[in-house]
Amino acid sequence: MYFRIYEVFIVAICLHTVLAIDLVVSNLLKMQQGIGWPRTLHVTLGHEALIKIGRTVENVQACEVTTPLGETFDVRSPPNTRYESWSEGCGLRVQNVRTEDEGRWRLSVTGNTNLTGWTELHVEDDINSYSASPISLLDGETHRVVELTSLDNSYCLVAQPFAESSLVSGHCRVTLDRANRAVQGDWEVLVGLPGRVSELQVQRRVNVEAERLDVGYIHNTNANKLHIYCNVIHTMKNITFCRFQMATASFGYNVMDGLSDGIHSYYGDGFAARHCGMTVENPTSADYGTWRCSVGLKQWVGTQVVQQPAMQALVRVLPHAQHIRPNSRTDLRGQREVIVEENITFTLMCNADVSLSYCWFQHPNGTQFTPVAHDDSEQEFWYTGTSLQLGECGITFSHAAIADAGQWTCHMGPNNQMGVEITDSINLRVTGPLAADIKEVDASIGASTTLYCRTANGKRPLHYCRFLAPNRVGISIDSTVTSENAILDRYYFTPDRELYYGDCSLDIDPVRAEDIGEWTCAAQVDDHLVEGRDTIVVRQSSRTARSRAGIIGMSVGVAVVLIMLIVVVLFKRGILKNPIRQNAASNMNIVVTASRVRPSNFSGTSNSSQDSEEFRAEVTRRRIDNEY
Secondary structure (H helix, E strand, C coil): CHHHHHHHHHHHHHHHHHHHHHHHHHCHHHHHHHHEECCEEEEECCCCEEEEECCCCCCCCEEEEECCCCCEEECCCCCCCCEEECCCCCEEEECCCCHHHCEEEEEEEECCCCEEEEEEEEEECCCCCCCCCCEEEECCCEEEEEECCCCCCCEEEEECCCCCCEEEECCCEEEEEECCHHHCEEEEEEEECCCCCCCEEEEEEEEEECCEEEEEEEEECCCCEEEEEEEEECCCCEEEEEEEEECCCCCCEEECCCCECCCEEECCCCHHHCCCEEEEECCCHHHCEEEEEEEEEEEEECCEEEEEEEEEEEEEECCCCCCCCCCCCEEEEEEEEEEEECCCCEEEEEECCCCEEEEEEECCCCCEECCCCCCCCCCCEEEECCCHHHCEEEEEECCCCHHHCEEEEEEEEECCCCCCCEEEEEEEEEECCEEECCCEEEECCCCCEEEEEEECCCCCCEEEEEEECCCCCEEECCCCCCCCCCECCCEEECCCCCHHHCEEEEEECCCCHHHCEEEEEEEEECCCCCCEEEEEEEEECHHHHHHHHHHHHHHHHHHHHHHHHHHHHHHHCCCCCCHHHHHHHHHHHHHHHHHHHHHHHCCCCCCHHHHHHHHHHHHHHHHHHHHC
């Protein structure tokens, strides 16, 4: 048995030796392929190919080339100008490479040594440009492989936005540890291609899509239906619930696949497609306005499904006849006033009835602040509010300074809507812990007025409330003092206000002259050791002064008119006379009087009837004179 095994082994060795000798003898020419340099060559159309015998041969007498088409010639006398001798040994330069040049090129050199070798030539298409659709990545995606080209390249140099260039060997792809907005933009790629000396410049657009809600509405006028949708896009999460609620309503609607109450029903391609929508059949005017949609989400984390925070957004639904004009300037509620305490954290809030993509605030001095997330560090300011998707834009500052007082402007950019920003204005007052709501109050004597001071930074309880009148009379007051038990019969606490709401308020009814001037309100705010106070100036209403002047002027005018009327009446009745005639009448009166008196003074007798006749004649003449 052992003899047979040994015999077989000896036979195998002999056969191997015979085969090896046969291979060397029969394939000597094939083994010389390695003499051709390079063994394989890729050349782009129109470029040049350089091939040669890779070994040095002394006393070269001939260097023949055989083309893939079978044409043979000596490199020292080529058939045309496309070919020329190259290198010090046996080599060939092929200019303006064509498609028919693809194949095996054989070189044979004759000299001290005869050698033959060949090169496999591959002709590549000339690629002058490369374009592809944008690459979409999900924000927060980890270990994502980004394929930058589909070319069979040797290497590429990749320049990302805001990052240093990186050299990639082999196929052009990169792996991102985490996708975020920093990698979004145009990537510049330089690609090294076989058969091409110059690198190919490639630009790839990379978009990082953040998870968001795609919201809107559709009017189906033919079926008289209103479709409101709130779909989740750019996410791997799944929907768990879908809810809609009017901003002015106290309840909402729970919609899901295949569910309807006859008026409200599900709209979309299902939760599996991450669609959240609601159809309102035969909508009325109450169905138009601002809707809030809420979408519940879940996601696989490891081997478990974990509930994720719900996403919310606002959908502003207008009647079919109305159209949104995004380029029109929109002011919300006009100027509002916020009172804050110096050196205390304060918040400015703006709201819109549409979802927002961003918002920012402008300081009275022109400085711009864009609120950012609060990371619990020593930040100067941060975002405050539920979310921009719900139209809430708020900013909180770590402390208030006197220089912050003035008019602030809030700018809000609607989501997915280009045009002029929505604006709102806020007047900021930086005061002590207690501040006058209105610093100057116009009051009318005999009428009523209100002096109101309140706590800064929202409602905070007061331990007491007091006022100091211009005549230095102090008044302590709270909500127990009403108009029925008013102090001095005219000072009482303003109804529907309370000390524990931070209200220090005084009603004066009626206002008297001694109330005109500077008042002081003072109170101790909760958690404050020092009393807070502010001043209010009560001014006599200019309307009252004008009214009094008008009354006096009117009275004088009426009196003048009455006097003139009396004069005219008396003049016509003869009681008043013309001054010239009055003098004549006066003289005549003297004469008449004398004539009347004279007879009675004489001691002699006289005729009384004659005196009477004369008297009547004089009276008649006087009457005639008065009439004329």
